[in-house]
Amino acid sequence: MKPEEFYHDGSRDLQRRFGSEQLADHLAHRYVLDELEEGHAEWIRGADAVYVATIDPDGFPECSYKGGLPGFVRVPDLRTLEIPSYDGNGMYRTLGNAAAVRRVGLLFLFPALRAKLRVNGTCEVLTDRDALHPHHGAEAVLRVGVTAVFENCPRYLHDPVTGEHSTHCPRPGHRPPDPDWKLKPEYDGLLPAPRSEQIEDRIQESNR
Known part of the structure; x- marks a missing residue:
């Protein structure tokens, strides 16, 4: 994907501030896709949860956890996902936002994989019999038209089996x-200077 299509001015300003603009361009060009890869589809078919982010008509965000048995999120094709909505508390915050604004961001974590997958897209809320039929127990289906797919660095994921925290998490006395x-x-030549060096450079600039 072209960086200018993927990043807005807010992201660009921070990339320049922290020296990651070249890295961000590289990632967008090479790793941000406009449809799922077959491997991603298999990951999702094995997932038992997804985090769903929406915005309301006033622009305020909402994030919701959706869980089910592995395979509850269907992948009809590489540009489409279907997430069932089961009986809940009756607030319909997520589905209401999806129906009103029709934009969604998804985060998948996988029990057996050290990976994070983000999917952005358009969406619609379906309640007709044909849409519900493949999703046992669903009262509605959130159908997502994929517009952007990318993996995130998994370094800060904690071990779901042992409960151990990631060794990448900063803490006193640990590098x-x-x-x-x-x-x-x-990535040679693309990585920004370490954060400590950036802070020192800014201190020196402010003292000039």
């Missing part, structure tokens, strides 16, 4: 290791 992706040759 977190570099994530594996930063060691790949494709």
Whole structure:
């Protein structure tokens, strides 16, 4: 995806401030897709949860956890997802936002994978019999038209089995290791200076 289509001025300003503009351009060009890959589709078919972000008509955000048995999120094709809505508290905050604004952001975490997958798209809320039929127990279906797909660095994920916190989490007296992706040759010359160096540079600039 073209960086100018993926980033807005707010993101660009922070990228310039923290020296990551070249890295961000590279990631958008190479890793942000406009449809799912087959591997992503298989991940989603095995997922038992998804976090759904929406906005209301006034622009305020909402984030909701949706869970089910593995396979509850259907992937009819690589540009479409279907998320069932089961019986809940009757507030319909997420579905109401989706019906009103029709934009959605999804975050998938996978029990057996050290991976994070983000999916953005348009959406519609369906309640007709044909839409509900493939989703046992659903009272509505959130159908998502995929517009952007990208994996996120998983370094801060904690171990769901042992409960151990990620070794990448900053803490006093601990130097977190570099994530594996930063060691790949494709990132040579693209990574910003370490945060400590950036802070020191700013202190020196402010003292001039």
